[in-house]
Amino acid sequence: MDPKSGPLYVILDALDECEKTSCHQLLVSISDMLTDSSQSMKGGSRIKFLITSRPFLHQSYANSQKVFQSQISIDDDQTGYTEDLQTFIQERIHEISLNRQFSNDIRDFLCEAIMSKADRTFLWIHMVLASIEKSLLTSRKEFQKIITSIPEGLAEIYHRYLTAIPLDHQEDASKLLKLLLACSRPLSLDELNIAFTMDPSYTTAESIMQNSHNSIAHTVQGILGSLVRVTGQQVSLVHQSVKDYLQDQYIASIDSPPAIRMVNPQGSALQLATVCIQYLLLDDFTVDFFPTNDSPTSVIAEETDVFGELPLGDFEGDFWDQEDHDLDSNTLFHDPAILHPEICDSLVSDYPFYTYASLHWAEHFARCEEDAPEELKDFARSLLNPDTANCRNWLSFYHVKAPTLDDDLMDQNPIILASQFDSYTVLKSLLLDCEPSQVIKNQSLYWASRLGHDRIVTALLQSGAEPNTRQLEGQTALTVASEHGNRSCVTALLADSRINVNAPGRNGRTALSFACGGGHDDIVKELLNQKACNPDEPDNAGATPFFWAVGGGHHSILSTLARLRSVDINHRDKTGRTAVSWASGDGMADTLIRLLKLPRININAKDNKGRSPLSWAAGNGCTDVVEILLASPKIDKTSIDNDKRNAISWASARGHCQVLVRLLEAGCPGVDAEDIDGWTPLAWAIQTDSPDTVQALISDENVLIERRDRGGRTALSWAVEYGHIEVVKVLLRAGADTGTQTRSGRTPAMIAKDFGRDDIVKELEVYGP
Template identity: 75%
Template sequence: MKHVHRFKARVLKRSDLPSGCALETQSQSASVALPGSAEPPAEKNGLFKLAESKPASDLSGSTSFPVDIVAVHGLNGDAFSTWTHKPTGILWLRDLLPSYLPGCRVYTYGYPSKIFSQSSERVQEYALNLLISLRDIREDSENAKRSVVFICHSLGGIVFKQALVTAHQDNHLYGEVLNSIIGVVFLGTPHRGSTAANLGSVCGAIVNTFWSTASAGVGPRTVRTDLLNNLIYDSDALQDLAMSARVRLGSISVVSCFETEPTPPLSSLIVSRASATLSLPNEEPIPMSEDHKTICRFSGETESYLKVARAIRRIVLQSSNSSPALKRVSTHSSTLVLSDLERTCMTLLNDHDVTKDVEPPPKPVPGTCQWIRGHQLFIAWLGKSSNALLWLTGHPGCGKTMLSYSLAQYFEDARAKSSNVLIYLCQNKNKQTDGRAVLIGLILQIIDRHRSLIRHIRAAFEKQGSSIVQSFASLWRIFLKVTTDPKIGPIYVILDALDECEKVSCHQLLISIAEMLAEPPQSIKGDSHIKFLVTSRPFLYQSYANSQKALQSQISIDDDQTGYTEDLQTFIQQRIHEISLNRQFSSEIKDFLCQAITSKADRTFLWIHMVLASIEKSLLTSRKEFQKIIAGIPEGLAEIYHRYISAIPEDHVEDASKLLNLLLACSRPLSLNELNIAFTMEPQHTTAEDIIQDTHNSIAHTVQGILGSLARVTGQQVSLVHQSLKEFLLEQDPEKAKDSSTIRLVNAQKSALQLATVCIQYLLLDDFAINFFPTCDSPTTAAAEDTDFLVELPMGDFKGDFWEQGDLDLESDVLFREPGAQHPNICDTVVSDYPFYTYACLHWAEHFSMCEESAPDDLQDAAKSLLDNNTANCRNWLSFYVVRASTLIEGDLADLDPLIVASQFNLSTALDDIIRTNGPDQDTMNQSLYWASRLGHHRIVPSLLAAGADPNARLIEGQTALTVASEHGRISCVKALLVDIRTNVNEPGRAGRTALSFACGVGHGGIVKELLKQRLCNAGQPDNAGATSFIWAVGGGHHSIISTLARLHSININHMDKTGRTAVSWAAGDDMADTLIRLLKLPGININAKDNKGRSPLSWAAGNGCVGVIEVLLAHPKLDKASIDNDKRNAISWASAHGHYEVLVKLLKAGCPGVDAEDIDTWTPLAWAIQTDSPDTVQALVSDGKVQLERSDGGGRTALSWAVEYGHVEVVKVLLRAGADPCTKDVRGKTPSMIAKEFVRDNILRELEAYGAY
């Protein structure tokens, strides 16, 4: 409330203003140069030139930056004060930036953004005037070719995005300006706005009213509520602008700087990272240790200033390939970019990682699981220096998982040189049934150990975006990249219970592993071999042993293995010892039990566990009773389960059925608290307190007393004793189970219905009938507190200038805080008070969708009420879901139409009822179809199409239902959409890509076949970048799809995209040797095709360090080894510039010409290698014998001269050993020694003097 009271106090101080203090009025665009120390002009609206620095001298060797930099201020700022550090008077755009970027020109743009203003102009007009001003100054032919970079603070970013959209819409007027824009740096721009802006708008309206009645005779000072309205959180205007600008921003460099410090006197951030960033693939977020005021004002060359200046420089350098005026590209990528992409990629993978709820197995009894270490096959497998696989098979309950975890620990401990031990447990009950999930889990584990390998994920992400998680082929390629990296060393991959993986993707995984193992040993780089250890039931092994030689090495765990039998005996002895201590059995009974159970030691661990559990639970403890228990337990697990279930007393049948249904249906292991609530809940309970009053005081005792050995309690979690029990229950035919009342009451449908009922009833408790989460319309907690002062505002004179005074000036940015910032804390509070809320929120719809057709009417009505966002119960669970769920669903679910929510959560019956009763509008229908298609809800798609949803409507990111279904691999939805005659198979989606393009890029072969069956499908249709489906298939490395497309007459395998690159060029540049081999076998393929910059596939492979690709290309008889690009650079030059030593050696060995050739800037490969500070590369070049060490470049300087100035001491040593003259003078008359002294490089000076320098 402190800032609210300050607001009230300062408003009360306002006095009548003198007539001379009229507000600024907008003028036409201006271009006025501001002298270095001159005062800002009185006119502050328009475009002003702040500075123009001279280009770097050609002789200096420095980089010139012939670029225009345009700064756009924010709300309540102006063209000059926004960028000025008041204590020092430094206007950094004028005083610092020009010297950092020689050759640049700096402009600042002003517009009427004051909160108290007469202006009626809108953001659209500000943007239009900005475009007009830029167009006018660029009509001078001298300026027309200069690139433009924008710097935008706060609202200025909104103005810039509007200008970008307007320029696209009016391309005939502003196309030249648009094409010149190469990047933007956002400084605290609230892209999503804030609900607090609602407060500002209301306050502004009140102040306007007061002012009109209390300031007679004074010039009107109205509050610009229109500007505030533009910033309301998730307002329609902001959402529309974000959608329109997103694609435009994708074609330029985007840097988003966000504050990390609160702006005094506030205790929270004005613009959070979530609002200040756009989540674009090409975006570089940069945290700034500044608040919202200081993020755009710098006192000198501070760390924050340098972050911004370097970001601008990177933008200019990165665009230099497309701008002939910019040269000397930096060869090093920004660590900040890598860091951000690492976070982005890790978040993407983590969201799809289903191992978070893995229930670890019990620790093995000491002394067990060690026999396998002495097995001959295990020793042979472990000793191989190449990739290898060992398959451990065993029947259910034999201890495979326990053995897997024991071996993982053994590898970690005994083979300490390798920290690369990866283990994945394919537990069906936790939905880990997909080969893609297996790969994601493994990739995450290895990236967690070797963070630098994120570059392999980044490369895939930059090409395919988030769709990489939908493609097995893409994930497998990433897995190969990270596991075969030469720096990583040996890896142990343990895949446990692989038989529980989904059949199709399990086959893909095993075949991929087999192909990898079949590769010749010489293809392994360094010591990076992989050892696979797979465990499964025998049937899976038998399916592959005969056809895949690489998968034949097998140990049968429970097939007469001496060590396994000994483990069983050790396990029996240990457990009987524990039971005997607890029950105080005599040594005689203890020995009897050991002997009796050991005599049946040919059984499984699970069988023995259940026998011992029965003995431990038995109330009768005579020898006779124990003999009866041991003799009465059947040999097979199915018979054991049937016996235990049948033995449940009649008075506990209903309770047992309820518990089994809950444990059978749950999507993850339930906690004891969760199970207690779910088991206790009845229809008469209306509050959480009602339920707590009836819960069981010892639920673990209750579960074990009713279910006995059928359930396992581990810590605070409870689950079925084994996966085989779940299979047993699901395989039973209730009609045939006449002798078991419990079995008749347990099946998949009933279990889903029971858990759905409990979840829905819980979410509809009276406790949740009030809004927990603040909304735009119903602010709560702090937001509500902020509005308390509105009713207290007095009618009277306003004295002073609230918005512009002193240190408390917040530039109105208190308005930019988001309500969602409070949501995680609210969720934590809800979970602590309501332990079942998390499970109910995240899983109720999943369970209900499985049983809604058989659900009673009252449950269906209850479910529909949870889709009605007019109720607090609905809004609460949706808001909670957004915060806590890992989901593809974006945006604020609580504001969506019930039909859209039903489509997102696959509630087909509810959806049909909503269509029938509500008659939704066309846009709602289209959005629902989009989400159903994207999420793979194929039952819903036909209903929406039949109701009139448009399959060709372009929605989020311009995607249609067909393109988004194809991208995410939803083949059933694709088939349903294609049945509708209205569906345009060639309708473009994001970036102009068709459904076929997305399917080819991600590798969904089944969808590709379905699309190609369509008579009108245009397989060769290019996207906005000119790339065809064939190029996308090549980029994804999907070989079967490549073969399918190459056979089509409509496919041009040498098609060039808008940059002139072909499929071969992309495969070469992306280090896809295996794909390139296949491409070069296609008749008519062009191995030497040059792109718009004249670069050939060889050039791209050399520049990107693709050793494998270089070998493939050099072996081809039609390769043009002498190819040069438009800048006269050859493959040797590109390899040298990036320090790719291995590539360079192969090029030189193959006789590629041009080792000493000059490029268009008179730089030789040696000059590039020196700049990169790559002594090995320099050594390879000078060892060739054809390099002229004393050659001078265009600036009259030798290679040694440059190496000394760069400070690259190791390169200097190489050059001196090769015979470089340390006494040669450049055109300035300076010797290398003089340069070393000038830059105080004493270490280099000593090296030079050792070779006779003076």
């Protein structure tokens, strides 16, 4: 090189995509050249290489070469990476939108939809954007289809990645892909290492660790290449579209290696379920790690370090004769429930795969149990038998780490457990072996219905479970299934001739009430199709399903119910409030607009205290709702409640100045009217210490600032006694008389002095003697 020239930069992009042998040779040549160059060149001129690749290339070769030590990490979990992707998406969508003249709504939809599925994968983003740009169909539905399907060309890329897997690692690749395809969350490297190593020959966790891989990141990246992403200590498929591609049955018909063609949802679930079950049945877990009900202070497995502070040895003479033991009451009489989290932490530390296996084995087994070998089914049954320590251990762990069930899972009946964890084959086996009590069957039906296990629901109904009994919180199987949106369970329950579709659950609410409140349109329609269904059945508070649909803002359900003649849209609950009243008081402007369009709706219905929807909206500061109500020609602006308070009074009492202004602008009367106790809106505003509200009131010519209440006191007198100095200033600026006296002859200044408010005294002196 000419010594006068500057550095020469050579950029090699995506070197890890190259054929491995030639890639390695190239790196060797670059290393040799740079080493020779650094020794021979005395000037500052030299060749500089910028090489980009995934971390695997650097870890497998370059990391050991001195010339390649300089490294810039651009991991996708770095700060700013997601923001950069979002900026790129926004710029490209903006460009496409300009060319296609898309509306702002479509542009925003595309940005949000793509970003939500991007998963930090530029390749997927690039190909989706290209598909959108080329698409001749431009409806929102078509764009949604493009975004949710595998982009054109990406399948070919994934196929190329699969065919690049070394022939001698096809079985390994198949096992890894099954684990990554089936996992419910990204696995840690330690978890994947154990799952990949695990086979039936191992009986202890130690034996697994002894034979596990020493560099699992190197192993998985070397075998699967660009199909996986290792981020920190987590490993996952590079994008959701890889999972979609592997789950597509079309893969079985293309020229993939046999081992790869075996990667499918069922087989993957079976692979991971087998690993999880085998791990939980290791000899390590055949002793109780958690205190049992029989003995709250029983000694836990010796392997557990949680109780390392107990003085179980290493002392001479009688233990109780020694006085230097650090043994407090917490050590001797520790509440077992408090100990559980500590024991869980110890298990997580000593057994890296225990968390995943405990929390997810049942869901994986449920997906594949029909195809599972009999031995695995027997193992699963063992894990659902509380008579075994293996079962008690993972159940206790599950209860601490995934407290999704309300009651204690310890000492549960196996049939209830099988129902809770959707183990259909285990349940069928248990039902064949013994006849459970009616109570057990009914409890099991409740849990299956609540958790959405429709196969279990059907099996239990066939075995004689009673669908109408009330369980936890008074819920029936149908009400709890409806509450949690489990349509398949609702369908199974409704098919039983014994079902009472109107049976009350928690707080007297029916299944329809829960479905309406949860926004479960499909369940609502299915329930309404039942001839016996009462769509206007009130609960203990007098609220009907229509109330709950309104309260949840579920407009489609609201419309469905309103069309039924049997539904009273002006129904009053036990407080006398209607759906319009609740929507108004809760500030549900969009819902209220829909309610006011109903031809039979009563916009002025008063509750038991005489309060109207306008009163509730004003009192709760719902400005938008107040404007909507005032715009209706049916609104009664003069409405007062049982205490003779109007909307202005309620807005003033809560300090809602904006609402007050809207009411005054709309000409609502009663700005200076007394209520049943003689209080005017101004009196309420002064009490609540709202200077802006006070100012808005006294700006109205109908408000008498010197009006005396029934005790003979003025607004200024009360403001001084309350100590609300900002309100005092507003009144003084408006000309309030500082010399007025109460019936006992006390002036505002005297009141201020009595309360030690020198600051208020000074303000009063400025405006009067």
